[in-house]
């Protein structure tokens with residue numbers, strides 16, 4: 001019984017696809033990142049034969065892989081051996097990457113290490129690449145995604161900051177962006193501490209002075225760290241490691257981060273404070289926030305005016321968070337006593353940069369992540385992420401796609417198959433000329449609506465609706481974006497029902513409004529086309545068409561007939577199919593009132609030819625029928 005519901009509207013304008021166009025014969029298999037170059041086939045381990053229902057097997061395999069094998073029966077990803085059918089995927093590595101990562105990439109694909117490419121060179125190469133790996137030196141712009149012509153499926157950022165990748169463009173082009181967020185944290189934190197200590201004691205300046213033959217002991221008197229206050233701006237991975245180390249040096253640490261949990265700060269013994277409080281009380285300010293539109297030039301004339309006079313600033317985050325001209329002014333006026341910078345707005349900065357040349361500034365050429373250990377770690381971390389993504393695995397470090405934990409994915413697997421098939425059935429039920437503009441998805445579940453993750457299911461419904469009628473390729477990265485582009489508005493409703501909470505969904509229903517139906521019996525009283533499915537024993541079933549209950553497994557293809565409810569109908573239609581050598585896999589009849597109207601749902605292994613379908617249509621008691629490809 002329905003006890004609660006919540007609706008979530010995502011998208012707007014009209015989809016003007018020609019729904020009369022017959023669905024292309026695309027595979028109904030699923031993949032998270034289905035490569036247009038699908039050039040790898042899967043060799044299955046024979047140790048796992050059909051130990052799970054076939055439909056679930058297909059989705060597990062296909063969500064996890066970029067490739068589709070017609071022979072696919074069942075296997076977990078670890079049981080699959082990738083063999084090259086035409087060619088291996090090509091992975092461009094555009095900046096230096098640790099050898100262990102390169103080895104891993106080479107074991108999977110063709111690796112093209114081309115460093116220092118100009119933007120034009122990158123654009124001309126990229127259409128030959130399935131993936132690319134960059135560090136901070138390569139700008140992955142919209143032009144790069146355009147030039148890729150749909151082939152580029154994954155951009156791997158061998159490091160944390162993804163400000164050099166146009167994420168919006170990546171998403172629009174269905175390209176997954178993954179990063180390596182953890183392996184260089186300690187290196188960056190250590191570099192921050194190194195800059196802090198060397199700046200406080202003028203190490204770099206004194207070194208340069210001595211090498212020029214001078215001995216200036218009085219000039220390079222430093223400041224002590226103990227008892228001073230350090231403001232960590234951005235209390236994430238690097239920031240908290242810097243804080244931990246600074247506390248070990250006897251420094252009092254405060255932090256500002258609008259999103260950091262207070263208990264994490266407390267655990268390290270750090271007070272979270274406001275931005276103004278942090279900058280106005282600190283003797284040292286260390287920057288560790290990402291470069292975003294909000295943080296861009298967050299340190300500017302106005303903020304420098306609020307700092308404690310003589311503050312010292314360390315930046316191992318991104319140059320763009322500081323207005324560099326304003327920093328020069330603050331250094332000249334003495335508001336800022338010193339700065340130690342590893343990162344710059346433009347990298348490398350111009351050789352005549354006033355900031356770089358400033359006598360109170362210590363600089364390093366973006367070395368934060370550059371330790372042997374970090375580079376090997378980052379290389380392996382990103383290689384694993386890119387290979388996983390090319391295989392179609394949902395990535396734990398995806399930057400522009402929802403991350404779905406493995407256990408959730410496995411639970412959702414059969415529902416994902418169901419979702420795409422409902423989408424495909426839905427779009428084929430729409431009569432020509434009336435484009436789909438609005439789809440409502442009703443999830444019935446015993447679970448708390450707030451804990452129902454529908455992103456993957458919704459993406460697959462979108463895939464099922466859009467792919468058969470367009471050239472679009474839909475995956476989890478671009479599903480919402482593409483739907484919006486096509487003017488498809490999807491609303492979701494979650495209804496709590498009294499069923500088993502062991503399963504994420506009791507049923508999934510698709511209602512398509514403001515369209516004409518090819519099969520009038522699929523219409524509800526409100527005029528919406530309605531089809532509903534469930535997963536039974538791991539296999540997706542169609543369980544309701546319009547207001548008729550049916551029960552047919554969603555495998556092979558489907559014929560829906562509406563007929564007068566009278567004896568002999570199953571036999572007659574069955575005979576016609578048998579005479580034409582069409583094997584029936586399932587058959588189910590549903591009716592609302594005895595001896596009035598009934599719906600017959602027939603699963604067929606083969607596609608009936610026109611003649612067979614015509615004969616079914618000629619059976620006098622059959623009022624309408626439709627053939628639907630799954």
Ligand SMILES: NC(=O)c1ccc[n+]([C@@H]2O[C@H](COP(=O)([O-])OP(=O)(O)OC[C@H]3O[C@@H](n4cnc5c(N)ncnc54)[C@H](O)[C@@H]3O)[C@@H](O)[C@H]2O)c1
Pocket residue numbers: 160161162181184185188233234235236237238239256257258259260288289290291294295316317318342343366367368369370
């Ligand atoms: N110099 C280097 O070689 C090097 C190496 C590693 C990381 N980095 C850079 O350091 C930065 C931090 O990396 P991380 O791994 O700690 O990332 P992170 O995501 O773990 O931490 C960033 C933190 O900044 C916070 N933040 C966001 N907006 C903020 C704001 N307006 N004010 C204050 N805090 C804000 C976030 O909540 C988050 O906690 C990134 O920009 C990264 O690119 C540089």
Ligand SMILES: O=C(O)[C@H](O)COP(=O)(O)O
Pocket residue numbers: 135136137158159160161162184366368369370
């Ligand atoms: O964001 C990062 O991970 C660092 O800035 C490191 O960048 P790099 O890979 O270019 O050294």
